[in-house]
Amino acid sequence: xxxxxxxxxxxxxxxxxxxxxWFAGLFYLPRLFMYHAxxxxxxxxxxLIRLKKEGYLPDRDVILALxxxxxxxxxxGIDWLLTNxxxxxxxxxxxxxxxxxxxxxxxxxxxxxxxxxxxxxxxxQFESLNPGGHSSLPSPDxxxxxxxxxxxxxxxxxxxVKMDEITRNYFLKTAAIKGGGKTSDxxxxxxxxxxxxxxxxxxxxxxxxxxxxxxxxxxxxxSGGHAPNALPQMARANVNxxxxxxxxxxxxxxxxxxVAADPKVTVSIxxxxxxxxxxxxxxxxxxxxxxxxxxQAEEKTVHHFWPSVPVVPTMSTGATDGRYLRIxxxxxxxxxxxxxxxxxxxxxxxxxxxxxxDFYDGIDVSYLLIKNLSSGE
Numbered sequence: 001x002x003x004x005x006x007x008x009x010x011x012x013x014x015x016x017x018x019x020x021x022w023f024a025g026l027f028y029l030p031r032l033f034m035y036h037a038x039x040x041x042x043x044x045x046x047x048l049i050r051l052k053k054e055g056y057l058p059d060r061d062v063i064l065a066l067x068x069x070x071x072x073x074x075x076x077g078i079d080w081l082l083t084n085x086x087x088x089x090x091x092x093x094x095x096x097x098x099x100x101x102x103x104x105x106x107x108x109x110x111x112x113x114x115x116x117x118x119x120x121x122x123x124x125q126f127e128s129l130n131p132g133g134h135s136s137l138p139s140p141d142x143x144x145x146x147x148x149x150x151x152x153x154x155x156x157x158x159x160x161v162k163m164d165e166i167t168r169n170y171f172l173k174t175a176a177i178k179g180g181g182k183t184s185d186x187x188x189x190x191x192x193x194x195x196x197x198x199x200x201x202x203x204x205x206x207x208x209x210x211x212x213x214x215x216x217x218x219x220x221x222x223s224g225g226h227a228p229n230a231l232p233q234m235a236r237a238n239v240n241x242x243x244x245x246x247x248x249x250x251x252x253x254x255x256x257x258x259v260a261a262d263p264k265v266t267v268s269i270x271x272x273x274x275x276x277x278x279x280x281x282x283x284x285x286x287x288x289x290x291x292x293x294x295x296q297a298e299e300k301t302v303h304h305f306w307p308s309v310p311v312v313p314t315m316s317t318g319a320t321d322g323r324y325l326r327i328x329x330x331x332x333x334x335x336x337x338x339x340x341x342x343x344x345x346x347x348x349x350x351x352x353x354x355x356x357x358d359f360y361d362g363i364d365v366s367y368l369l370i371k372n373l374s375s376g377e
Contacts (some may be wrong), residue, residue, distance in 0.1 A: 027254050035354075044366060059375060068089060074140050080274070092331075095324050095333050099113075102262040104339040113336065115322070116314070116315070117166050117245045117315040118320055119215075120243040120244075124239045127265065128234070130234070144224050147224065154256070161214060162213065162214065162215065164246070166315050170212070175187035177310070217252070218239065223236050239267075254264075291331065297373045298335055298369065301373050320334065
């Protein structure tokens with residue numbers, strides 16, 4: 001059975017499933033602006049319509065499962081399907097079109113990603129409680145001050161360097177593609193065992209390379225106080241962490257507690273519940289093994305259009321629905337099918353966009369990829 005989705009494309013002999021999220025777009029030459037432009041919802045819909053019109057007969061079933069996107073709640077996504085109707089999407093493996101970006105630098109196509117791992121999304125709450133009082137009688141013992149000082153310490157903290165075979169191989173391949181220069185040298189030095197600390201420091205100045213090298217945690221939301229003329233009884237922050245595969249979220253919580261270094265600031269994992277209200281445990285998510293069938297299908301597809309572009313296994317710094325599938329025991333691989341500008345990442349911004357020609361190239365790539373995965377050739 002084979003499954004595909006726009007947050008995901010799965011595969012199990014002999015069955016295919018697509019999961020596609022809501023798509024809305026605005027065409028504006030030479031870019032296509034759309035909500036979740038970096039997902040491939042429209043590609044899968046257009047490809048399946050094309051295959052249906054052509055009378056294509058795959059060697060396995062193809063199923064299109066339409067779900068809301070990952071910000072639409074817990075009642076209609078992959079987690080809900082796995083909990084309530086796993087048999088609808090149960091597969092040998094999944095291909096996730098929301099990961100494994102194809103990278104380009106202006107007109108130069110650099111690599112086609114094959115996402116075999118992703119960092120684990122976990123939210124933590126920093127909270128300081130206080131009896132409060134009247135603002136005319138202030139004290140240094142202030143919930144907002146306690147919280148802000150803890151967050152300042154977090155700002156200046158960096159988790160230890162982590163690297164596995166996927167990220168090490170990505171650094172080596174990227175260094176070869178860049179073909180020399182300081183960044184290329186630093187990538188090679190960082191990939192050594194042990195990695196070169198000076199190269200790590202320089203690479204960590206880049207937000208992207210820093211995220212590939214470390215678990216990262218950042219404050220994303222704040223709330224506090226209850227009246228303008230009262231000392232705050234509560235100050236609270238959401239700290240969003242992207243945890244390196246294999247690390248324990250509880251161990252990260254304990255590290256954050258040490259970083260906060262204030263007994264009046266508590267650090268807790270923000271609970272997540274599934275569609276049925278049950279608590280979802282925050283667990284480590286291992287990488288997926290690289291299956292030759294998937295690797296060969298992507299290489300065959302990419303090299304049909306761009307013979308010199310390498311297929312490179314990657315780790316996503318963000319989170320996708322692949323997390324739920326990997327936890328459920330379904331190996332998941334990100335293949336975005338579209339090229340994205342390396343220095344123009346606007347995911348979750350108000351102006352997400354993709355070049356029009358890259359979008360239409362993506363339709364052709366997804367079309368051929370699905371055939372290569374389901375033709376038995």
